[in-house]
Amino acid sequence: MPKQLTFIHAADLHLGASFRGLRALSDVWANRLFSAIVEAYDRVIDAALDRQVDFVVIAGDIFDSARASYGDYLHFFEGLKRLDKAGIPSYLVSGNHDPYTSWTRDFFAFPPSTRMLPADRPGFELFVREGEPLCIIGGRGYYNQTWPIDECIAEGVTRAAAEQALAELHPRAGEAPFAVGVLHTGLDVDPVKAPVEPRVLMRAGMDYWALGHIHLKLAYPSFDDPRLVFSGCIQGRDVKETGERGVYQVTLTEGARNRVEFIPTASVVWQRMAVDVSDCDSLAGIADKIMRELFRENGKAHCEQMVARITLEGATSLHPLLERPGVLDDLRKHVNDSYSEFFCDTLLDATVQPRDKEALRSEGLFPSVFLQVAEAQRGNAEGEVAYVQDEFLKKNVPLPGSCIRAVQELAEDAENLVLDLLSQGDER
Template identity: 55%
Template sequence: MDEKLTFIHAADLHIGAPIRGLRGLSDEWERRLIDAIPAAWERVVETAISRRVDFVIVAGDIFDSVRASYGDYVRFFAGLQRLDAEGICTYLCTGNHDPQSVWQKDFFALPPSATMLAADRPDFALFEREGKPVAIVAGRGYPNKVWSSRENIAAGLTRQAALSALGSRAEEAPFAVGVLHTGLNLDPVKAPTDPAALVAAGFDYWALGHIHRRYQDSESDPRVVFSGCVQGRDIRETGSRGVYVVELWSDESPRLTFVPTASIVWEQPEVDISDCPNIPSLVKKVMRELFAVNGTVSCEMMVTHITLVGETPLSEVLSRPGVLEDVRASLNDSYSEFYCDELIDRTQSPRDEEALRAEGMFPAVFLRTAETFASDVAGQIDFLQEEFLARGIPLTASLSEKKARRLTGEASSLVLELLAQGGDER
């Protein structure tokens, strides 16, 4: 009979994280957002119990702050105690947000089934099922908030080192799992390490934390994996968030099942309102789009930044003082489970560019110049760099060709919009 190991790979709980970047929240929405992160941890625990997994891994940043409150510890340790009561082990490591040097050990003691992997050295544990060795668990946490650039966090973490440390019984274990909080090769600042070296270390699976989006080194044979955070904390962390249920079988590739744990999802939809004749129809279309977006994620509540686009006579209406904010309020009154934090207007008034060219006036000259400029992407980036430097503003390193094209298009549209608004006086 083939051996099998099932566990949950979780990371980046960030219990105690503050609400970031939101405005004008109702009391109800403030309560929802405060409860969302600890509630996500509770869903991790419930998933582990309902699926009867062998153990749970939390790969760092359990708490958001080095000064986590007593209440934060209560929520986390309540989950550990539930798992302990169900006979489910947990393996933990610390991260850059909650390094081992600041853990409040006087608040609670870990239950017998929980293991905190060391931060000052490579550490190894042996998971047994009914007295039989099943898996080596190896890893290392953060001792302090900053990891030394002169030290490799994965140094010494190999299957052979685990066998030497754990003794002959470990040789009977068919599986080995590594646990780290690392930037891998995706974040060169936070304890980076080489994914190829991890694969060569002899482990069946590496459960990693720190990168908040899901990532795996291979779709068909995932060995080096980030599960992402369990609950998005702001508008930059869009989409479903959760954990992986990992199944390891002898001589087979790991099988990963994503399980959503977030109660609130963040999204940034773009809605084309060019076919909306008035504001009520605009609101209805946006709501239809929001329900469509929400249908692709696995939780009902959603916080959004919505961008309105398209050529429409409503562009002039939306530019009037207070109108956009009134539309946002109307959207928030339409459905209590959706909250629009920001409504962005990038619509344009209808214009006939061919007619403008035929007139032969300044707009025609501008359009020809803009088209020539748009065809030279390298020239666009050089121009932007010169303009930024002339104003003493550093040019962002992330200015891609795609972003340069978008900025050029937006600038051209803005000029034509201003010309249209100014009429003959301009």
């Protein structure tokens, strides 16, 4: 019968993370997210215990700061002790947020079954089940908060090196059917944080690489054949980290492809939402539609609570009203007061005034000329980028790549803004 191994792959816990930006809007929700990270870590431990996995791997950035608090250490070590008591070993590497030099060993000693792999060299461990070698674990952590650009963090982290390093203490290490690598790396996604070419890891003789640092769920070559995997963070911390967050249960089986099962751990999920209000005839109608969309998104997100950044879209006669000072703030407050499980951190207006552009073109007045010029400009994407680039350079500001990619969308927004200003002139 083929041998099989299951383990939890977690990364980027960021225990102790602060929420300064959100705290400016709501102390209650900043505190809620602070506790959500702790809860997410508890769910990682609960998942390992409930599923009776063989071991747990945490691929760096356990703490958000190199100066983690006593309370953060205490809670983290309590989780490790729960695993140890259940006979589930844990294997850790340090990350750029919590480098090896920052770990304060004076606070606590690791439980007997916990191993932190070194940062000044590759480190290796052997997982044994019922007296038989089952899995080699190899990896390396961050020594301090930066990684030398001329060094490869994966150098020497290979199965062959592991078997050689373990041979003296574990002569049968080479019989282990599985090998798992653990790194905190930017892979080929982030060229600054210990980057590694995927082909380097694929040639290392490891069956699975548990990676940390990228706060997204990623698998190489694919999720159908997951060999190099980022599990993402366990709890989103801001609107850049939208959607469900969690860990993977990894199953390795002799003669079969790796399998990963996502386990959600975040109790609070961040979302970006676009709400089309073109069918709303009042502010109350807009508020009702926002709430309906919030419930719909919440149902898909597998979470208890949600923080949303909401953009109102569509052509609506309410557009001038939404542009008035204070209206969006009042609407956001109404939404936040309506249901305690949702919080809108920002409400944006991207609606437009309903208008018949063809009719404007046929009138032959200034709006007609403007629309012809705008249309011609949009037909020259390179020219638009060059114009925007020049305007940024005049102010000694580099042009963000996001502006280049969205230049057509920005041009349409500018067109609608000019038409809004022209219509305001007509009203006066």
